[in-house]
Amino acid sequence: DIQMTQSPSSLPASVGDRVTITCRASQDIRNDLAWYQQKPGKAPERLIYAASSLQSGVPSRFSGSGSGTDFTLTISSLQPEDFATYYCLHHNSYPLTFGQGTKLEIK
């Protein structure tokens, strides 16, 4: 099974900051990676698919990059509504696996 290692688990930041979250796959997953945002009490929402494609309706301050085993989610200028938990998900093969999550917190 493919394991996803996400870091950091917690990220204190301020409005306007540029932040980066990383995910590393235990083997090559090409670009079969998505990023999700989850706010408390809500279902996850897909932000990025195919590693770098922006989901329709998602602000352009979100971007994804990487292929193979190393991936990043970048938020160029944090807004108050971005404080949430973020997960990566590989969908290269079954079983799908999520990263452990990154909680973006107000500094």
Add this chain to the structure above:
Amino acid sequence: QVQLVESGGDVVQPGRSLRLSCAASGFTFSGQAMHWVRQAPGKGLEWLAAISNDGGYQEYADSVRGRFTISRENTKNTLYLQMNSLRVEDTALYYCARDVYSAGTVGAPDYWGQGALVTVSS
């Protein structure tokens, strides 16, 4: 618009069974594979199972294989998760989610329901 509405969550004793349903609308249900994902209280997301658009192919996580069964009724636009031999550690919010593909290729789920809460406790 795409809507997924889970139902069937409840409080059950260990060893008992429960069936979750997910009613889909706003898209051609028979054209998309579907997934179940769960989230234990205060924990991360865990993928559980997937089913192809025609129901002919299923995949499971090791943690539920042999105990849970994913199925669908395309005539009713409904996805199911039959959960048997429930354990305390199965306590979670259970989400259904739509795949972007029908079968053959695994996609990243794009639409999710709001979840059904299952509590396993004696």
